[in-house]
Amino acid sequence: MLGPALEAQLRPHDLTFRHFPQSFEVSSLGGWLATRSGGHFATLHTHVDDFVESIRAVTPRGPWESRRLPGSGAGPSPDRLLLGSEGIFGVITEAWMRLQDRPRFRASGVARFPTFEAGATAARVLAQSGLWPSNCRLLDATEALITGAGDGSAHLLLIAFESADHPVDAALARAAVLVADHGGTVEPAAPRRAEEVGQEADAADRWKATFLRAPYIRDSLVGLGLINETFETAITWDRFDAFVAGIRSVTEDALRSVGAWPGLVTCRLTHVYPDGAAPYFTVIAPGKRSGRLEQWAEVKESVMEALVAGGGTVTHHHAVGRDHRPGYDRQRPDLFAAQLRAAKRAVDPGAILNPGVLIDP
Template structure:
């Protein structure tokens, strides 16, 4: 586990946040390439000057050995990574800070915290890396907080071991607080890894991935962490909830699915048996260019419906590549990648490239084959590698806060037949709100994951924002609402892989059947009878009689 703390107001670790040179370069890029008006350059409020309220409660003596009310620790466990949270953190507003941060060392410690919280009516927010972008990682605030005696952030990062590896079944028992790199460092001795690489990989961990139904490396087939969960154990205020370790079953609704996506509202994920595998020995990848998103989409649809199952099959329109600094890419780009632990991948990518060519795409550099099986390393100068470097966490995102840029995303999933009309409607909705709110702005389109019946579409908006943090947050909310309202006009989902949290809950309530929400509340009433687990996320606790 890294000893370097996560950045207080941006992606990456504290020592990786954008420096003065990077900020100057990004400012020049925004103004000269994206035509933003001149951007101010703000300085973050030092933590010593930040607003961090005094705790309203203290941990009892029997929990004192692993709990703290230290001011700086509480500040670091106040927010996730949603844009409004980053803006508030940058400006030194930690008013929702938890009263206590618990850092349990064992599952028994977790049980003791939940028993105390239930008895005293203290709201509990489980957290691993704290990288959630939907407002579900922070303690409750406002009306959600008013009903509680206090709040505790339950930091699981001391539960960070791979406990057991079954090499024959290719599964591993992993504790919920284990961060992504630590999981694979420990599995390396067995020649295995957990092939799940969300963009937050270095900063997030297994419990958070399962709780939020994290989307990862695979663009097809194994798109969510759910597909890799064999069994899971969750400690709830009412006791342990543990599923069987089975390859599969047909006995009623799958209990694993109740835990996956529960977002800390039912209990704390302490361990899970996960499917693991050797690292790929063969890889093939290519960048293909199209004149138009719809042409690229048609090619991708044929690829996934042909069941070629590329590990990477992502569309990035020319707005997105420009936003990330690849100004020389003037067409819409599809990144293809195939991988195998067993045999060569040339045949699969060649067929995919044939489909792309038939749909109007071209691949000027051809495919790149690399890996242990091919006996060669990855070409460092390919467009795929260039894009990967540009797309790494930080950079554009971290610069947004000090340069007063309103930046956010709306992501969903839609069937292929409705995508053209939906895409046009989304761009129109953003256009209608960006000018009155910000004077101008840009919206990019990406396919983050793709399925035989449709893509997961990911829109990123970027616009000049107000220097006042409250006004800038309101600009973000209005632009995001315009996108989400359009999503729901097409009867889609407010999130494909960013979770519900508190930011998407209004639209999640529209998505699900009313009696499904009632069913979730009933389950919460059984597993969390006092309603202390992550209040305001997913559904409310049942009303007390």
């Protein structure tokens, strides 16, 4: 069941699953569960994990189905073992998921900051405030420029609230006070005239439109001979500033060393937590006429090494797959890998499911 079909089935009931990864159009509920997908909303329920009630999978040894429970403390969760298993334990065929009423109330604004670090501090304070904004996305000035959200003169924090139950203007007003306390100036989105609904009226709209088009734009840029890739991670706030600066410079150095410079390395925060954030980097650089895959592979290897060495993760929501496998091997505990191998042997003794994904059986 792909994202649009899922939402189309819920719409007549005024319900939504409200999980919108950038790949929403072409990815499936089973795939989201198998990869621990991260949705579009910045705080609180960030990953699909938070919406699972029960999962059914078919393994080579037979079906595996958890009980439908709103919560349970009965030992390690069978669902948690399937979440992020990337198909190595079985094929997920059914799931009971928590749905939500469709939001009816919305309020949004954009805050400008002189430095990325100041914007990150404001994002941290918002993440720790208990307001749980649906959007709390910090764009560095270059990211703001190339997505049309800004003119490149400031770092932008896109803030939004939504609810199915109550007006959220008070939450936005409180967020504006917190942001102002940390050097940001908030411009609330102007109320829309009827003819403007659905149009790209403000910075947040322009950013969202570019976000949705980005995978298509990427294909065009690659067609023009550029390297255009992204990578994402997560890190706790205490290490945030040094980590982001370090990753930026490792990426730029790596691009230089493969002859793909001058280029652009931009950063935004896709998700914020009370204890940390998920920085997302975009790279646009001139590639060699032939050999861009090799150029990127070298850059990616250096980046992955730096992400793990700096205490981050090789992926916050893009999953491991074959791309991130070398970094994943370095970041997980060895004993955990042994447990995964044993768990796989129990359900897939012939190791026929996705060999080489997550572990070498």
